[in-house]
Amino acid sequence: MAKKKSKREFVWLECVECRQRNYRTSVSVAEGTPKLKLNKFCKKERKHTVHKIRRK
Numbered sequence: 361m362a363k364k365k366s367k368r369e370f371v372w373l374e375c376v377e378c379r380q381r382n383y384r385t386s387v388s389v390a391e392g393t394p395k396l397k398l399n400k401f402c403k404k405e406r407k408h409t410v411h412k413i414r415r416k
């Protein structure tokens with residue numbers, strides 16, 4: 361029997377201020393991609409900024 365697959369998709373976490381893609385993560389797309397906004401550290405600006413999910 362085949363293993364149960366979880367539908368996961370790799371996405372980027374993009375800084376909304378400088379548009380630098382700082383993080384790559386995977387999210388479940390079973391019920392659509394959640395439009396999350398996360399406070400993450402931006403390496404480029406060297407401060408915490410809002411990052412949003414960006415699907416490829």
Ligand SMILES: [Zn+2]
Nearest residue numbers: 375378402405
């Ligand atoms: Zn930034």
